[in-house]
Amino acid sequence: MGDGAVRSATVSAVQTTSPLQARRRRLSGRLGDLSLYVVTGAAALGSVVLVGAIVWKVFRLSADSFHQFGFGFVTGREWDPVKHVFGALPFIYGTAVSSFVALVIATPLAIAIGLYLSELAPRGLRGIVGSLVELLAAIPSVVLGLWGILVLGPFVAHHVEPWLHSAFGFIPLFGDPQQTGQGLFTAALILTIMIVPIVAAISRELFLGVPRELEEGALALGTTRWEMVRGVILPATRSGIAAALILGLGRALGEAIAVTQVIGGGTRIGWSLFPPADTLASKLASSYQGANPGLEISSLLYLAAILLVIGLIANLLAQIIVRRFDPLRGAKA
């Protein structure tokens, strides 16, 4: 009854506006819809174009160096601006080693923190510790690098490296300690500090997403909490953790500033983790300013192109894993 009244009121209201006005309003409404659609669509498309432009620009500017050295650039061990010989191997080696060492240290640490935050921490501490770990990720890399060069570096040089050398010196990884503490090992430690909070935050979310019934079912069967973690939580979140680790790895591979500050710079390739080296990103950050236009700049951009390809692969891989292979996500959907 009431509805009918409302409807007739609306109908009469519409009828009192002239047909011309109604048409104009309909037109402006349609125009509004269309323009919002176009503007937002253009913005979204803009991001896609942007990524395309980044890839295109970096590759185009590295073309000179690519024509000169081809794929042999990747295995070239020399970087000599005077002789115009450039090769990326020392930097690929530095990137791989520093990121890998960081990942080896960070993986157990981050997963343990994720477990603590999701399973162990008392309710009152959970939020506080969680935010503190996230704050660690917010510290600007240049500040972390400053701390690394002036505090962590000397500590590593005077305490950590001598100790590792005397205790595990028979392993070639732990060679003679360095005086300054600037080197691959310090860089790896700084990278560890950067990726632990990222991986820990993602793992916590993953662990919290495991259905309660599964966890309680295992506990009801008489498992200890650790056995439940090992038998239920970790297998259920395996792919998510893998994706988180790849994201962390991507961050470590591409970090330029903090690494440049602590890695010392050099083109040595060897077993020991302690001597100075360079990563792709740190070489770019430290060398571009004095670089000669032409082949040297182009070779630096070749390094950037390698970095870009690695970064793209790591990110896409992480996304594919998250979207395709997460068993829990599939179950929930």
Place this chain on the structure above:
Amino acid sequence: MSRYRRRKVVNRTMEVVATLAALVAVTVLVIVVVSVALRGAGALSWDFFFKPQALFGQPGGGIANALVGTILLIALATAMAVPVGVLTAIYLTEFAPKRLAVPIQVVIDVLAGLPTIVIGIFVYALLVIGHTQSGYAGAVSLAIIMLPLVARATQEVLLLVPSTLREASLALGVRRWRTVVGVILPSSVGGILTGTLLAVARAAGETAPLLFTSSIFANTVQTDVTKPLPNIPVLIFTYSEQADPALHEQAWAAALVLMGFVLIASLGAKALLARSRKRLAG
């Protein structure tokens, strides 16, 4: 029985290990913050904030020029990134068909994960080669870093807007665009602001892109964006590479200012985000 004991011991050990891991992370944070604060606090003074950098080799001086430059760079970058990011998020949540939304989402997440130095080189290649370094080139590179963060945060709050609101508006015969502008955006404006604040906190500390776009700057206060703008991250980076202890002290103080801003901004943003999320989720 001994088997049961062993299981208990293993369990206990693992619990201790996990707790220790969390403790290590918190300790590292405390050590970094405290050592920056201790070393930086000594050099903080009015002069430090209101005087520009001293000429090379001279004592004293402050970071006034870098402070002004950083604020300008961030303001410009925010003005570029926020509209595009918000519009992108609106497209993805309100308009995009699924087969377009997923790939665009992937691309935006990839953009968020690209090494920032590569973004710096891109802008360098785009705007600096053939010209000179400039404030707007620096702002563009920061905006590219902020864009995916703003888009992501906006998308999250847009998805939280109850569909009943959306449907109620559409059922009243309100046009789609009026629904978006008049109903959906106002109810998610808090979330957009906090997302922006998070992106600002991130961009304020970014050094790598500025190294290529706005790093060779004057030690006077500079407000002309067509010239390289002095900024705090590059100042810290340059000082940290010098051997002079006086410059190190300035670097610590600048790091304290930067870190203080970034930590407070991210804490504040997180608190606000939790609040607006709670309100929207009702």
